[in-house]
Amino acid sequence: MNPLKKLVGQTAIYGLSSVIGRLLNYLLVPLYTRYFLPAEYGVVTEIYAYVAFLVIILTYGLETAFFRFSQKDNDVKVVYSTALISLIVSSIIFVILMFISSSEIANWMGYAGHTEYIEWFAIIIALDAISSISFAKLRAQNKAIRFASIRLVNIFVNISLNIYFIVYQEFGIEYIFIANLISSVITIFLLLPEMLTSVWSFDKILWKKMMIYALPLLIAGLAGMTNETIDRILLKHLLPNPATAATELGLYGAFYKLSIIMMLFIQTFRFAAEPFFFAQEKEGNGKYIYADVMKYFTIIMAVIFLGVTIFYEFIKGFLGSEYHDERGFLVVSILLLANLFLGIYYNLSIWYKLTEKTKYGAYLSIFGAIITLALNFMLIPIIGFVGSAWATLVCYFSMTIASYYLGKKHFPVPYNIKRIGLYLFTMLGIYFFIYFSDSNMQINSLFLVGFIISVFVLEKRNKTINFKP
Numbered sequence: 001m002n003p004l005k006k007l008v009g010q011t012a013i014y015g016l017s018s019v020i021g022r023l024l025n026y027l028l029v030p031l032y033t034r035y036f037l038p039a040e041y042g043v044v045t046e047i048y049a050y051v052a053f054l055v056i057i058l059t060y061g062l063e064t065a066f067f068r069f070s071q072k073d074n075d076v077k078v079v080y081s082t083a084l085i086s087l088i089v090s091s092i093i094f095v096i097l098m099f100i101s102s103s104e105i106a107n108w109m110g111y112a113g114h115t116e117y118i119e120w121f122a123i124i125i126a127l128d129a130i131s132s133i134s135f136a137k138l139r140a141q142n143k144a145i146r147f148a149s150i151r152l153v154n155i156f157v158n159i160s161l162n163i164y165f166i167v168y169q170e171f172g173i174e175y176i177f178i179a180n181l182i183s184s185v186i187t188i189f190l191l192l193p194e195m196l197t198s199v200w201s202f203d204k205i206l207w208k209k210m211m212i213y214a215l216p217l218l219i220a221g222l223a224g225m226t227n228e229t230i231d232r233i234l235l236k237h238l239l240p241n242p243a244t245a246a247t248e249l250g251l252y253g254a255f256y257k258l259s260i261i262m263m264l265f266i267q268t269f270r271f272a273a274e275p276f277f278f279a280q281e282k283e284g285n286g287k288y289i290y291a292d293v294m295k296y297f298t299i300i301m302a303v304i305f306l307g308v309t310i311f312y313e314f315i316k317g318f319l320g321s322e323y324h325d326e327r328g329f330l331v332v333s334i335l336l337l338a339n340l341f342l343g344i345y346y347n348l349s350i351w352y353k354l355t356e357k358t359k360y361g362a363y364l365s366i367f368g369a370i371i372t373l374a375l376n377f378m379l380i381p382i383i384g385f386v387g388s389a390w391a392t393l394v395c396y397f398s399m400t401i402a403s404y405y406l407g408k409k410h411f412p413v414p415y416n417i418k419r420i421g422l423y424l425f426t427m428l429g430i431y432f433f434i435y436f437s438d439s440n441m442q443i444n445s446l447f448l449v450g451f452i453i454s455v456f457v458l459e460k461r462n463k464t465i466n467f468k469p
Helices: 003-026 028-035 038-059 062-070 076-100 102-109 115-140 144-168 174-190 192-196 204-238 242-259 261-280 286-310 312-318 328-348 350-354 359-383 385-410 417-436 441-461
Strands: none
Touching: 028 038, 028 144, 028 242, 028 312, 038 076, 038 102, 038 115, 038 204, 038 242, 062 076, 062 115, 062 204, 076 102, 076 115, 076 204, 102 115, 115 144, 115 174, 115 192, 144 174, 174 192, 204 242, 204 359, 204 385, 242 261, 242 312, 242 328, 242 385, 261 286, 261 328, 261 350, 286 312, 286 328, 286 417, 286 441, 312 328, 328 350, 328 385, 350 359, 350 385, 359 385, 417 441
């Protein structure tokens, strides 16, 4: 089977749980922004920013390590069992520590009297960490349908409970967290067949090898999460007016949700691409396949970018009227472009994973984190959350350029840089015309159609894909 068609097929199935599921979760944004004020939504934004960091810590790179070591001459069952036992033990320790210190943590975060927030999320994070390796197992086994089914159940339960608690019962924001907790518990029960059929063998030597491979990925993950979420933590402390900080954080959190439309595809692609890329390593034409994947991935990203910016006036209607701030279009545009480069970076990152030079992933993410932190501290006091958006874009762009040149040295892939550059510059040209002109949505839509037709014509001329070196 054509490798690209196989990847597309797997991506489509994973998309059932990722894109459709995230779209359904995305529909919670208009719910939250209509039932909660920006200051209240700011609480949700901040807590989930901390959660994102803790999930990275609790999984400590074992998902990617599982893919790598299951492709080697190891017993896949033992690799899975070793990783699962490791995650269960570390998650239990984490929950105990969080429960013991929940009061102090709640006070430090400014949520005194709400220790239950800390305890609920300790359990949620632990359950999600444990379930992550079972989801990885399903991906490695190409059981995309079962993967998608379980993820969709989790999402439907979470959304249904949100609607019930907020719309029908008119409960407060804490019930957003309760809905998340219930859906995480149900997910673990659905994954029990994967866990109970495990050989339950812990290979210490294998575990040490996996940890050596995974720890740089943990550092990279933490630095990467700094790039992705630290702005929503820092805003509360760096904005010049503390009285409006919670409201500004809520607005930025809502705008960030609009920009995540692009991340829907990126996440879906990553679910399918990571095991696919490792499998293609054994083929003689792997590098050519990676190059073609990058080109078509960039095309899709460019179409999404133009689609969201052209139809922004319609898309912003998903937010409540309290969130229709004039800064929204600029912030969403900047974040979309940032996510585009993040997606390209994910494609490029295969070079250090395949060569087992994962330390470079850590170096690149730390490099990005330094940029993110420096620019957030510099820009937030001056231009508020718009500065956070610019910091995100500069970070991901810098990481992409650095990864590309390092990859050329250690694992050169024949990317069609001229063609990719042509598509990106054309995309930006259309965007700047839209931004600086007074043309209406109908005229702007013609530019999008024209872009798609131009890409189709150019790619049709070069439709022969190089599957041989």
